[in-house]
Amino acid sequence: MKSALATLFTASLIASTAAHGWIGEITIGGKVFSGNKPTQLQPSANPSVVRQIVDNQPVKDVTSAELTCGRSAQPAALVATAKPGDEVLVDWKTANANGLWFHDVGPMMTYMASCGSESCADFDASKAKWFKISEQGQDASGAWAQAKLDTGSPAKVTLPSNLKAGNYLLRHEIIALHTAMTAGNAEFYPNCVQLKVTGSGTGVPASSELVSLPGAYKAQDKGILLDVYNMNGAYQFPGPPVAAFVSGGSAPKDDAPTSSSKAAATPSSTVKATPASSSKAVAEPSTPIANPGAKPTASSTSTSEPKSTSTPSSSTPKTCRGKRSRSRRAPADVVEHPDVPVSVVPDTRRSRVRAHRALMPRRESF
Template sequence: MRFAVTLLAPLALSLQVSAHGFIQWAKIDGKTYKGNGDGGDPSTTAIRPTKPYDVGPVVDVNDKQMSCGLSPVSNAALVADANAGSSVEVLWGGEGGTHWIHEVGPVMHYMAECTGVDDCTTFDASNAKWFKIDEQGLSGSKWPAMESLFNGQPVKFTIPENLKKGNYLLRSEVIALHRANVEGGAEFYPNCVQLKVGGSGTETPSKTVKFPGAYSATDPGILTPDIFNPGFTYSFPGGPLSSLVSSESSSSGSSSDDDSSSTSKAASSATAKASDATSTKKAASSTGKAATSTAAVAEPTTTKAASASTTNAAAASSSAAASTSTGRCKAKNTRRRAEKKRQADEALARRNKTARAHHNARMFGHKQSSAGPSRL
């Protein structure tokens, strides 16, 4: 038994290591920064390594390791260059280049300015004030971002174009929800990249959150008892996207708030009119389709009715013809029977007549014989 335990222990450890993961690499504007994963050398990467031999999840939302993952060895020694508006790709996976193994749950990205230090290599993530810049969740019945990772493909997003330059931590987080139908079943996988952001942006986020603190164990996006039921809808935890992201989508490039508001209202009105026009067009199209459908139904129905009528008429005609034919046959047979009876009666009469003649002849001959010879 002791020998069996000795063999199973390394296997269990191997399964634990390969069962979860970390950021394998991050690509910013085409430049790739490799991670050192499970307890790797922090001196050669801008991605903070995770605790040696432990790439499992954080399971308690109040754990201090919710910021950048399970007890990093230390901060990474390098920083990755980025700009406001940079395109970012992040690939999560397991040890040895294996793919991510989970398929259910969201992928989100937060940023936090590294304040009070020269760069993020010495910044304590427990002091970070995070703002959410990206969230990718459920679409229909699938989780596209998670499935991309499962298939060995990165998730993609953009750093806000109006973000002021400075030093930032990028927090990439995968939440696995395959066991989140019960409280405490969600698995959190955070990992951080140290950035130096340039560009001409000047804005800062209006609201931020802390990790731990941003999530509750019973938040709708963390405790999901109906996750595998039809019609399930997902709500992201951690609050809405940052105002930096929201302002990008509504910005019109106007020079004043009033102009921006007017432009936004005009755009909203135009959108509403376009929507009404589209709805009217769709209604007309639906009416046309309904009319066409009615005509299409009516035409086959009329044809079927006419066909049925013709068939019935043909059947009636055939029945009448059959009846007439039957009557003729019966009359003909009657005539034949009458003719045969007449012929039989005549034959019988002839036989009777012949028999009487023979009888009379025999009787006349007998009388002559009894009277004796004729006297002359």
């Protein structure tokens, strides 16, 4: 009996670990860029515009420096060129056999931060001042936008249509709330992408709309500490509201309260990647090239073809649950767990649910 329980616990732990993810691919204005697996799974990174994280574990401490761009995130070698109004498709990957995202309750939010005159490939993200451009929660049926990732759909974000030209970090964040009933158990998954925005836009956030990450969240925030399966009223997003200029409005005065707004969708356009260096004007190549001053990386780059771009939550608390693969795309390559063969990971929904139930704390009878 003890042996069976130990096996079940181990399998559940592996499945839960495999369910955590990273940005495996991002499409910006129709141009596809591949990300790298975490360093523990892929020690030699390919040139990318996505900052590589060290592993796929969540950040749980809202005061941790890892909340900025992910666990031990390192600057990437490349920078993607984008235009105001470009559609951005963020494709999250996991170490599950089907490669799909696993969690389905909690918000997704997108921030941007100016790197100033410095290329974002050389920028220290700990110094960034972030403004929010998007927040996605529940639809009218109560289903979370995050749940669509389970089916293989990417998260969709639109760059502000009047965004001022410059160097920017784009930070996409998923917050999984399935165990957020107690403080310190919400799971944060941030990942950052390096951009150079062109055009003649003039839109900028007010200083009152800028925040530090970490710094913008508190462990007791209503959108972080809650029983997501028994909410009273609408979900309250943590952090600042969406910057006013994103929806075409005027930036608020710095001494006036800000209001939340959503980015308006605009047609996407194809973009070209530029070298990471920004010290002088150069011709823009049609494919990304490595920054001469960036940390050396492998010479080969993984490529992929461009691709086209919910379920109501349960009334009772639950932990991570498996889903059948409903991806409209071919399944991703299997990513092996660094210590245990992927074959150990339960492949059926029933086995995963049983495994996760084994991790749930038992309630004492009184």
